[in-house]
Amino acid sequence: MSFSxxxxxxxxxxxxxxxxxxxxxxxxxxMAVAQHTLVPVSRDAGNVLRELVQAxxxxxxxxxxxxxxxxxxxxxxxxxxxxxxxxEAALAAVARVDEATVAVMRERRARS
Numbered sequence: 001m002s003f004s005x006x007x008x009x010x011x012x013x014x015x016x017x018x019x020x021x022x023x024x025x026x027x028x029x030x031m032a033v034a035q036h037t038l039v040p041v042s043r044d045a046g047n048v049l050r051e052l053v054q055a056x057x058x059x060x061x062x063x064x065x066x067x068x069x070x071x072x073x074x075x076x077x078x079x080x081x082x083x084x085x086x087x088e089a090a091l092a093a094v095a096r097v098d099e100a101t102v103a104v105m106r107e108r109r110a111r112s
Contacts, residue, residue, distance in 0.1 A: 001026060052101050059098045066091050 003011060008022070015025035032038035070087045 001030070049105060052105050056098060056101055059094050059101070062094050063091060066094070 011022050011026055015022045018025060020028070029038060033040060066087050070084065
């Protein structure tokens with residue numbers, strides 16, 4: 001195997017994170033691909049995963065905003081019933097999208 005300087009740096013960082021020598025880490029990855037327990041991810045797929053991570057950040061921000069909206073009503077009046085139902089529906093939808101995002105991310109991750 002040979003790596004460009006940038007690729008070798010990625011290998012060194014990944015190996016260091018797992019407390020392994022670079023050659024041992026690369027060998028383990030090669031064996032995992034050969035045994036079909038690791039599916040290589042294309043550059044485009046990597047971009048998709050980064051976008052999914054960013055989407056999850058925005059989903060968490062949306063949940064915080066919705067919960068603040070729900071809490072904004074006073075304990076006596078609260079939100080109107082229709083608005084409260086809308087906030088609950090939005091929270092449920094955000095949770096479903098987040099679960100689907102995690103499922104896609106897991107599908108793209110190494111299979112072990």
